[in-house]
Amino acid sequence: MTREMTGAKMIVQALKDQGVDTVFGYPGGAVLPIYDEIFLQNDIRHILVRHEQGAVHAAEGYARSTGKPGVVLVTSGPGATNAVTGLTDALLDSIPLVVLTGQVPTFMIGSDAFQEADTVGITRPCTKHNWLVKDTEKLAATIHEGFHVATSGRPGPVLIDVPKDVQFATGEYQPPKPTASHYQPLVKGDMEEITELVAAIEKAERPVFYTGGGVINSGPAASQLLRELVEATGFPITSTLMGLGAYPASGKNWLGMLGMHGLYEANMAMHDCDLMINIGARFDDRITGRIDAFSPNSTKAHIDIDPSSINKVIRVDIPIVGDVAHVLEDILKVWKSRGRKTNAEALANWQGQISEWRAISCLSYTGSETTIKPQYALQRLEALTKDRNRYITTEVGQHQMWAAQYLNFEDPNRWMTSGGLGTMGYGVPASIGAQVAHPDALVINVAGEASWLMNMQEMGTATQYRLPVKQFILNNERLGMVRQWQELLHGERYSHSWSEALPDFVKLAEAFGAKGIICKDPADLDDAIMEMLDYDGPVIFDCLVEKHENCFPMIPSGKAHNEMLLGEAETQGVIQSGGAVLV
């Protein structure tokens, strides 16, 4: 086979050689040569989205649900700028993406040409790395490097900007070379630190595992090893929003999610522990609350592949730079070789304390016969779907937190949510990306009506590709999370936190060629959910829920873990002005 080819053909060839089966994209003048090449082949499937932001979130859903990098192709100028929110989202949540953008021809760069934007300049702070390729000879190698960078170390989005003349010109195709890159983050942890952690594990009286998205990033082996370590030591385990599913929710050591809207027992365990073992989490401010009151009496270990995550927010005693799976393997090896010791007696007391906290039942809420409580809707959704091959995506807001609290995740890569950036509009396209990757699975987007509207155009994509995504909208006719903060922090002045003109979601579904279901009576809920599940095609489910429900537990901004609010009665005047400054 001749290695001489056009840049456009090289791009398609490089994607094939990287094992890409799906590209999410949207055409335009600056990428037409690439679209021509896509037209001429059948190995790579192109999913035409309705908005470039949708392409990037769909690629994120694809990536998070498969563990493979997501691939996006968009045009120059507005195509590229529309991708910026998705890139930032992927950067904050460490999602591997390769985004290809068209650019005006090299000889026109800098002339304010039609649809010219300084794409590498605009996306420099929101990508892990990016490149402008000015020479066709370098194009293939750059794409291979892009995949390497996106997926190695701490994963993230990369962008490759390709001027149109570079797509037309010919050059020699370079196949992938495994050792070509100088970028080789270390994956093995330091054995002395690991041994020190094992010694701490042996002595710990009140230990807790605090796990995060890094376990998911590290791959299925990491989750397996984590399960082994947790079962073997008997230590309780909590996880961030991003790490749900790494350890099964049905596991006996599971405390539930921690953090601002995490479970009482998880946050209390974090606050009172004497050994905190952070595995692939980054001490986000949703977790730590007030820094100077964060877990004041614990020895802290932190396993993270990115040295900059360590000591960024919280000072730790045992830092271990490395990949979760590699480090856990070594921890297990050392711990076993030293005789599998734990402080059993103290652990039993600790478990007893945790049971007392658990007995508070922090997720209980006041039920209703007449209106659907959002928590109830999710409990029913859980009950009716838990045995299925299920993937969940969410939008951003109260519904997202309730989904994290009331749905149970037994495996990694089953839960796709925008954590770091908190991007409303993430869920619809992410559900499409997950469904494209898993055509036979049940994919549900748990949404709030306001977020859902932000990228609802992607329902067109769902119908075009016969993707049976289920859009489960908890419709409170409010920007619920904003309303909750206004209630608690701004004297119940509900400034612009509701939509006065919501669409008729059933008609909207029909307009898109999907099925619409509306439900407002708790008595009808199960049947309505079953109707959604039984329908072989995309569904928009308009679930009319209680309008002024608040999401609890809640650690108010600027408060410590042991100062959680558990319900309405406790909210009076608790948040001081210092906390109101924080987001």
Add this chain to the structure above:
Amino acid sequence: MSALHIKKGSTKHSAYNLRPNFSDVQERHTITVLVENEPGVLARVIGLFAGRGYNIDSLTVAEVDHTGHLSRITVVTTGTPQVIEQIKAQLGRIVPVHEVTDLTVAGPFVERELAIVKVVGEDDKRVEAMRLADIFRAKVVDTTLNSFIFEITGTPDKIDAFADLMRPLGLTKIARTGVAALLRGE
């Protein structure tokens, strides 16, 4: 405080040296960064400092290895020990960065800056400027009947001192290169 000499990807020393010993004291550190000389790499480094709110007191850059296309960026920054550690870790994450060295920690090191200084004056002031320049081993690189341009190299402190002395003698303009620095010994 200990070094975080991040040889790209390596944690050879870093795991121990990530151990915190943090105080609130502002420290001045000279950090050198060996980078692939690709377009935009300086923008990445500057963008990192701007975006994360770190200080840049001085910054110099030039290609140092023409065949390997490597440039050395020397940046002088101030911050608390925790911020300095973050700066180094964040620099180490930038993909085209090969090596980050904190000279202030790894030291001893040699630090030099070059400045050219225009001094306009007549009579006694002119004579005094020449005399002081001599003491500082500054060279005259241009002269007219009522002005000099001096070239001076040295530590930033020395250049500050020279500029302070020249100010009453008619210093009108000064151009400084920023600091270049290297570790002593092999």
